[in-house]
Amino acid sequence: MRKASPADRFSPGFSFAPDLCYTARTMNVTTVLMTALLSILPISELRGAIPYAVIRGVGVIPATLLSMLFNALVPVIVYVFLSTLHKLLYRWKPYKSFFDRTVERAQKKVHEKIEKYGYWGLMIFVAIPLPMTGAWTGTLGAWILGMDKKKATLAIVAGVAIAGIIVGVLVAVLGAGAKTVFFKSM
Secondary structure (H helix, E strand, O other): OOOOOHHHHHOOOOOOHHHHHHHHHHOOHHHHHHHHHHHHOOOOHHHHHHHHHHHOOOOHHHHHHHHHHHHOOHHHHHHHHHHOHHHHHOOOHHHHHHHHHHHHHHHHHHHHHHHHHHHHHHHHHHHOOOOOOOHHHHHHHHHHOOOOHHHHHHHHHHHHHHHHHHHHHHHHHHHHHHHHHHOOOO
């Protein structure tokens, strides 16, 4: 049996089972760190991390699991930031102006859905893998609306899992072309 190449991942009929073993042998630290970084950045989250990892030779399943793991840390990062550093930075006018605009946009995005459906609405909002609907906006929206942190975090993590599955399936089906689904063409 020949060794699988990264290009094989996009071939019809390619099995994911050997993919896990292949990934463990080929995944390098740079790819893991960049995937982690893309997973926690608000501009890319899972939509950027999973295709990036797959293009770099990581299997779809490990790329999805790794990206979901790091993206699930976003609510913790946001809540820690909002309870510490944010209070200090909010005294600075440029930050205050930027933050207030960001909060206003997030509030408009999530308010109606969350008010109507509660934590289920938050989960569904986060699960939609489109710009401005991920873990960052969901966490900020939950904070703005004064939702319970533990329940909101669980809803956000569930939404991250659903979004990860959606993006992972799209990347598995569309291959490298999946990046055009999630990113604007230049």
